Amino acid sequence: MIRRHLSDDQLTEACLALAEDPAVSRHLASCDACRLRQAGIVRLLEATTTAAVAEADDLFPDAWLTRQRARILARVDHLGRPARVIAFPASARRETVVRHARPAARLVAAGAAAGLAIGLLTGRLVSRPPERPQTVATQVSAKAQTGPTVRTVSAVGSDDEFFGQVEMAGGSGGPAALRPLDALTPRAWDVR
Amino acid sequence: MAGNRDAARERFAELVAHQQRRATRVAYHYLRDVHDADEAVQDAFVKVFTHITGYREELPFEVWFTRILINGCLDLRKARARRLRWTVQPSARPDVPVVEPAAAQPGPEAALMSREHARRIGQAVEQLPDRQRTVFTLCHIAEQSTREVGQALGLSEATVRVHLFRGVRKLRILLGREGRLA
DSSP, rough: OOOOOHHHHHHHHHHHTTOOOOOHHHHHHOOOHHHHHHHHHHHHHHHHHHHHHHHHHSSOHHHHHHHHHHHHHHHHTTSSSOOOOOOSSSOOOOOOOOOOOOOHHHHHHHHHHHHHHHHHHHHHHHTOOOOOOOOOOOOOEEEEEEEEOOOOOTTTTTTHHHHHHHHHHHHHHHHHHHHHHHHHHHOOOOOO | OHHHHHHHHHHHHHHHHHHHHHHHHHHHHHHHHHHHHHHHHHHHHHHHHHHHHGHHHHHHHOHHHHHHHHHHHHHHHHHHHHHOOOOOOGGOOOTTTOOOOOOOSOOHHHHHHHHHHHHHHHHHHHHHOOOOOOOOHHIIIIOOOOHHHHHHOOOOHHHHHHHHHHHHHHHHTOOOOTOOOO
C-alpha cells in the first residue's frame, strides 16, 4: 500500500484508466484527500469535454448540419459528371439588336455615300501627280529681243508660275510682248 | 441502375446524418475554424462515397472514417499554414472585423460565461502538440477508445495512452489546477 499521497500523474493515469495499478486503487480507497484531488481531475476532463462539445454544437446547429448534408449529397450527385462549360462572360446574355431603318434615312445615307465617293474620285483626278519632268528651253528669236526682256520659260513650272508670267507679259508691253507667248502656243493646224 | 443509385444515395444520406455531428466536432476542434471544418467534413464524406469499395470490414466504420477525416484535417492545416505565410492574419488588421458564425443565445450572462469557458478550453487544447491534441480530441470529444484512436491514427494503443496522458497533464497545467474550471 502506498503511504504517501498520490502524485498528479498517478491520479491522472487513474482517471484516464490508462494503467490498472492495484496499489493506487487501494490508496484511493483509503485516502480522502487523494480521492478529492482525483475527483477534481475528473471534473476538469468532463468540463473540457462538455465545453468543447458545446462550443462545436453551438457553431454547428441542426439547421446548419442539414444544409451541410444537402451540399454533401449535391457533390455526390455531381460525381462522375463532366464539368459544365459556362459561356464567357457568364452573366451577360447575348441580345440581338434589330434596327429598322426608315426609307428616308436610307436615301440620305446613300446620297452621303455617293457624294463622298464622287468627291474622292474628283480629288484624285484633279491632284494627279505631275508627269515626268521635261525641260524645254525656248530661245526667243533675235527679232523678238527688241521687245521685253526675253527669259527662258520652263515648262516644268507650276501653273501659278506660268499664269504669272502671262500676266506679267500682258501688263508690260502690249501685243508685241505677247508674241513670244504666241510662239510658244501651238497652232490649230499644227495640232491636227 | 438508377434505382440502385438512388438506394445507395439514400443509405449514404443516413450515414452522413449519423456521423455528421461527431465529424464536425472533431474537425472543428482540430482546425479551430468553422469554414475549414466544414470543408474537411464535406471532403471526408465525399471521399467515403468514392472509396467505399476500398473499405475493409475488419476496421469499424467509425475508425476508417475518422482516419479519412483526420488526414483531410491535416492537409487543411498544412494548406492553411502555407496560406498564412503569404497573407496578413485577420487579427493583425484592426479595420477588418472577424466574423464569427451566429451561435445559440441561451442568455447574456450564461452565454458570456459559457463562451469564456469554452474559449479558455479551446485555447488550451490548441496549445497541445499535434499528436496530443489529436489523441485528446478523438478520445474526449469524439469519444473513441484508445484502441480505436490507435487504429485510426496508425499508432499502437500504448503510444496513444502516452500521448493522452501527456496531453491531459499539459491541459491541467494550462487550465490551472484541477477543480478551478469545473
